[in-house]
Amino acid sequence: MDPFGSEDGPCAVCGAPARACAGCYAVYYCGKDHQLAHWQSGHKDTCATYKISKDPVLGRYLEATQDIQAGAFIMKSKPLVHGPQMSSEPVCLGCCRRLEGEPDDWYECTKCGWPLCSVKCQESQQHRPECTAMGKVNFFMGKDCGKVTILGGLEEINQWSWYGSIVPIRALLLPPKEYKKMMALQTHIQEHRRNPEFNFKVRSVTSFIFNTLKLRDFKEEDVATVLAIFDTNAFEVSRPDLNQMGRALYYMGSMMAHSCKPNARLCHVGEEFEMALMAEECIPRGASINITYMDRLNGTLKRLTHLKTTKYFDCCCMRCSDPTDLGLYLDSLRCTECRAAGKKSLLESTSPTKLTAEWRCQNSECGQRVSAADMLRLHKELRTAKTNLDDSTKFSDYKDFLDKHLGPGGLLHPTSTYILQIKISLIFNILGHSSGYFLKELSEDLLHYKLQLCQEMLEIAKILHPGYSRTRAFLLMDLQETLMEQIKRNLKDKIITFEEAQDSVKKVKTILDEAASILREPARKADVEGKLQNFQRKCKHLGINL
Numbered sequence: 001m002d003p004f005g006s007e008d009g010p011c012a013v014c015g016a017p018a019r020a021c022a023g024c025y026a027v028y029y030c031g032k033d034h035q036l037a038h039w040q041s042g043h044k045d046t047c048a049t050y051k052i053s054k055d056p057v058l059g060r061y062l063e064a065t066q067d068i069q070a071g072a073f074i075m076k077s078k079p080l081v082h083g084p085q086m087s088s089e090p091v092c093l094g095c096c097r098r099l100e101g102e103p104d105d106w107y108e109c110t111k112c113g114w115p116l117c118s119v120k121c122q123e124s125q126q127h128r129p130e131c132t133a134m135g136k137v138n139f140f141m142g143k144d145c146g147k148v149t150i151l152g153g154l155e156e157i158n159q160w161s162w163y164g165s166i167v168p169i170r171a172l173l174l175p176p177k178e179y180k181k182m183m184a185l186q187t188h189i190q191e192h193r194r195n196p197e198f199n200f201k202v203r204s205v206t207s208f209i210f211n212t213l214k215l216r217d218f219k220e221e222d223v224a225t226v227l228a229i230f231d232t233n234a235f236e237v238s239r240p241d242l243n244q245m246g247r248a249l250y251y252m253g254s255m256m257a258h259s260c261k262p263n264a265r266l267c268h269v270g271e272e273f274e275m276a277l278m279a280e281e282c283i284p285r286g287a288s289i290n291i292t293y294m295d296r297l298n299g300t301l302k303r304l305t306h307l308k309t310t311k312y313f314d315c316c317c318m319r320c321s322d323p324t325d326l327g328l329y330l331d332s333l334r335c336t337e338c339r340a341a342g343k344k345s346l347l348e349s350t351s352p353t354k355l356t357a358e359w360r361c362q363n364s365e366c367g368q369r370v371s372a373a374d375m376l377r378l379h380k381e382l383r384t385a386k387t388n389l390d391d392s393t394k395f396s397d398y399k400d401f402l403d404k405h406l407g408p409g410g411l412l413h414p415t416s417t418y419i420l421q422i423k424i425s426l427i428f429n430i431l432g433h434s435s436g437y438f439l440k441e442l443s444e445d446l447l448h449y450k451l452q453l454c455q456e457m458l459e460i461a462k463i464l465h466p467g468y469s470r471t472r473a474f475l476l477m478d479l480q481e482t483l484m485e486q487i488k489r490n491l492k493d494k495i496i497t498f499e500e501a502q503d504s505v506k507k508v509k510t511i512l513d514e515a516a517s518i519l520r521e522p523a524r525k526a527d528v529e530g531k532l533q534n535f536q537r538k539c540k541h542l543g544i545n546l
């Protein structure tokens with residue numbers, strides 16, 4: 001079954017053209033009667049490959065009810081609520097597409113005055129709740145969303161901050177059945193209420209809903225609960241191919257536990273942010289189907305802190321409990337005592353899931369110890385140095401960072417989180433991607449370096465992003481483009497024969513095919529097709545016919 005392919009196929013009962021089963025998308029039905037008949041004759045035991053289970057630590061989570069193959073499609077689900085992000089750029093309230101250009105170029109909703117794409121978006125189901133509520137009190141926004149001041153004019157805030165109220169309004173105005181479903185999601189309300197920023201957000205949204213829209217049935221506590229539910233469960237969603245961005249809350253998506261080494265990932269399909277869940281690796285029956293709530297390149301210290309402060313739990317997954325962080329030692333620094341003696345030993349946490357734990361040299365003969373506070377301070381300095389590079393497009397800045405921190409006086413080792421992040425930036429942002437460093441412009445040495453980086457990071461991906469992960473697919477795509485450039489040069493310089501080039505190109509095609517088989521989600525279709533066309537163009541240019 002191709003989960004992202006056509007939703008049409010032959011009916012499982014009569015063979016007539018039919019629509020896919022909404023539970024598993026593996027079989028098709030021409031209508032309700034045949035769906036029911038097939039369900040009763042056994043499909044109910046094989047339909048969904050997951051169920052909601054409970055665990056004392058995880059709370060509710062999704063459990064695999066059958067063995068799930070890597071790359072398999074686990075579910076597809078529509079959002080309960082979706083809309084613009086809390087702090088959004090101007091987007092259309094109908095379709096969440098970015099509004100390009102100036103306010104004068106945008107369509108203004110004739111009923112509430114919010115900027116939209118078109119009259120079609122004005123009439124959309126999406127825009128109805130807030131539009132109706134505003135219409136009832138004659139609130140007219142005006143398409144530049146007005147410059148607003150808050151706190152009695154003390155502080156001027158970004159005019160687009162109004163967008164933050166849209167999703168809570170839609171959530172509060174959900175039909176009763178969906179509202180009840182949403183309110184049953186995890187809130188962590190007490191923890192959220194201890195956060196001043198959260199309370200500020202609640203007050204601003206409540207003021208708009210209660211005072212401006214006069215939706216007096218809702219109390220501040222309802223708004224707080226909705227905002228807490230979103231912070232705990234919602235996903236930032238985007239379809240770069242459609243220029244859409246927003247956030248969405250899915251009921252089943254909200255049941256998924258986090259793991260720092262997940263076995264599944266979310267993809268967004270459809271224009272209304274339906275989500276699809278894909279198994280990145282084989283998931284055995286009975287296992288938790290989990291996703292990651294954060295970037296896997298982060299070391300344990302950052303992961304633990306982020307999960308505690310944003311999702312309010314202490315992660316104890318097998319990766320966080322492993323002092324070697326899957327053998328990569330992402331947070332470990334070099335032991336300065338051993339370094340002085342010409343050795344390469346690293347510091348290891350004495351208790352990885354505790355941020356307050358001391359760090360100790362892994363060389364038992366050394367015994368150097370570093371306090372948690374000192375370790376956090378060193379990491380803060382390193383993080384700042386790395387962040388300072390984020391906007392740089394100069395290869396030499398990245399190279400200087402690597403030379404300084406990996407050199408004889410440096411504290412980092414080749415698989416430190418900062419080194420891996422720098423290498424990823426070099427691969428995806430600089431070498432082959434920015435002016436002065438496009439593939440054609442790269443010197444032989446830099447081309448070779450880019451190849452080496454792709455291969456190194458693919459080795460790391462075997463550990464951190466194995467199987468059907470997006471990062472692995474992107475690395476494979478970059479690798480194939482770099483290899484094609486190398487083949488072109490080698491052929492031109494007569495370093496290889498035409499036959500050798502042809503053999504190499506065949507191998508490169510398998511790399512591209514593998515990336516395409518991972519990136520089957522519609523949001524990436526244009527990307528993948530672009531790469532395939534580019535590959536074919538290059539083959540033609542080389543006179544190679546595969």
Ligand SMILES: C[S@@+](CC[C@H](N)C(=O)[O-])C[C@H]1O[C@@H](n2cnc3c(N)ncnc32)[C@H](O)[C@@H]1O
Pocket residue numbers: 057058059060061185186188232233253254255256257258259311312313314315316317
């Ligand atoms: C999106 S919800 C997941 C569903 C939630 N367990 C429930 O019962 O509704 C996120 C919350 O689940 C819990 N959670 C998720 N993954 C966890 C993990 N690996 N360890 C402990 N708690 C986890 C945390 O409370 C977190 O804030």
